[in-house]
Ligand SMILES: [Zn+2]
């Protein structure tokens with residue numbers, strides 16, 4: 001996970017910034033492409049297929065199948081922040 005750092009791609013949460021040392025290096029790794037859909041010849045592309053998400057965003061993403069995308073999560077968060085009714 002060195003490529004990403006440890007910040008949520010959807011809400012920019014850093015556990016280390018929020019919790020200090022006990023949160024260091026903590027992040028969920030979300031597979032954009034569900035593992036069940038990855039064929040045998042599929043070449044994993046960590047930059048494209050894995051995104052770091054905090055537990056909250058990861059939880060919300062998986063409310064739907066297929067999961068909400070990072071872009072959808074970001075849009076939802078931005079709309080909430082703007083006070084737009086859901
Ligand atoms: Zn998040």
Ligand SMILES: [Zn+2]
Nearest residue numbers: 029030031058
């Ligand atoms: Zn996931």
